[in-house]
Amino acid sequence: MKIAQLLLTWYENSKRDLPWRRDKDPYKIWVSEIMLQQTRVEAVKPYFDRWMERFPDLESLAEAEEEEVVRHWQGLGYYSRARNLLQGVREVSQSYGGQVPQTKEEVIGLAGIGDYTAGAILSIAYNKKEPAIDGNVLRVFSRLFCIEEDISSSAAKKAIKQLVTDEMSEEHPGDFNQALMDLGSSICIPKTPRCAVCPLADCCCAKRKGKEGQLPVKKKKAPPKAVRLMAGVIRQGEFFLLHQRPNKGLLAGMWEFPTVEIGEDGEAMDIFRQGIQEKTGQVIELERLLLQCTHIFSHRQWDISFYYCIAAPDKIVPNDRELKWVNRTDWEKLSFAGPHRKMEKYLVEKNNQESWQSFE
DNA sequence: AAGGCGGGGCC
DNA sequence: GGCCCAGCCTT
Numbered sequence A: 001m002k003i004a005q006l007l008l009t010w011y012e013n014s015k016r017d018l019p020w021r022r023d024k025d026p027y028k029i030w031v032s033e034i035m036l037q038q039t040r041v042e043a044v045k046p047y048f049d050r051w052m053e054r055f056p057d058l059e060s061l062a063e064a065e066e067e068e069v070v071r072h073w074q075g076l077g078y079y080s081r082a083r084n085l086l087q088g089v090r091e092v093s094q095s096y097g098g099q100v101p102q103t104k105e106e107v108i109g110l111a112g113i114g115d116y117t118a119g120a121i122l123s124i125a126y127n128k129k130e131p132a133i134d135g136n137v138l139r140v141f142s143r144l145f146c147i148e149e150d151i152s153s154s155a156a157k158k159a160i161k162q163l164v165t166d167e168m169s170e171e172h173p174g175d176f177n178q179a180l181m182d183l184g185s186s187i188c189i190p191k192t193p194r195c196a197v198c199p200l201a202d203c204c205c206a207k208r209k210g211k212e213g214q215l216p217v218k219k220k221k222a223p224p225k226a227v228r229l230m231a232g233v234i235r236q237g238e239f240f241l242l243h244q245r246p247n248k249g250l251l252a253g254m255w256e257f258p259t260v261e262i263g264e265d266g267e268a269m270d271i272f273r274q275g276i277q278e279k280t281g282q283v284i285e286l287e288r289l290l291l292q293c294t295h296i297f298s299h300r301q302w303d304i305s306f307y308y309c310i311a312a313p314d315k316i317v318p319n320d321r322e323l324k325w326v327n328r329t330d331w332e333k334l335s336f337a338g339p340h341r342k343m344e345k346y347l348v349e350k351n352n353q354e355s356w357q358s359f360e
Numbered sequence B: 001a002a003g004g005c006g007g008g009g010c011c
Numbered sequence C: 001g002g003c004c005c006a007g008c009c010t011t
Helices: A003-014 A026-035 A041-054 A058-062 A066-071 A080-095 A104-108 A115-126 A135-144 A154-167 A173-186 A205-209 A268-280 A339-353
Strands: A225-236 A239-244 A259-261 A284-296 A300-311 A323-326
Touching: A003 A173, A026 A041, A026 A080, A026 A115, A058 A080, A066 A080, A104 A115, A115 A173, A135 A154, A135 A173, A135 A205, A225 A268, A225 A284, A225 A339, A239 A268, A259 A268, A268 A284, A284 A339, A300 A339
Parallel strands: A225 A300
Antiparallel strands: A225 A239, A225 A259, A239 A323, A284 A300
């Protein structure tokens, strides 16, 4: 029997009830697909629900402030996704009359939408026959057809795209694509695939050859590089000094406690004090260590120490574009990420228990 | 073609 | 502690 038929029959009985599968609203499909990029279903669910409560339709998102949009993304990672989504939605609002376009060229031209996401939106929302090839599909097909090449290579991707297109259902491309992903996440899993319950076991090359555990071939990543940092929780009265990170690079545009990279030697305190003065113009007095943690990103590791500091009252520097003195009410609108989010939570708990005075 | 970009769950 | 995830963008 053909792959598509087996897959659709299996999917009919075992598809999951997910928040974004309740209807075919292109906007909801779009949001879910962006959130699901490199992110597991279970992690996305609560974010998706909160998002739809606040931004129920395309126009409500298009009209929103970027600050609030990013705040709803806080903790989900890859924050440029949120900015690109907002930009893309505004493009649709202005150039397409608020209707998500229906051609591959138009959809892929929107910010944050690449080959995979375009295929997913068009097939799921509009039932267009477009492949949607993600990590799951690459894995499933590398096993089904014994693709021995590194699946991150363009040659392997091209070959698999052709195979998927050949096998795709004519009548139900959306269900076909989703079924493939469901299969990849629940049965044809990375380490030890559950071939005993796989509907495609009889047409699987890897299973036949007993090499389902060796495929797919994928080259491994380099270990993250470690960096030592010190951050200042700088207070003056009920106000704390926060800094907004640049719009490109790691944690782009997110707010943080002013941070200085320190060396390996014992001069850390002096380097920190001087670095803070250069970055913020602020003279500080170090009081004590509040929190120390290691935070691992994909390609970087932060060993960061948060120090409680008092700003000299006669040398307070006013706000500018990327530097702000904020009280607790103000900073609850801002977005933190990584270890700075942990620090923020620590402060909020502290503030709930006692007043700021207890820091002194 | 390669590297940057988060965070969390699972083994 | 390593691996991997409903990838995209820039260089």
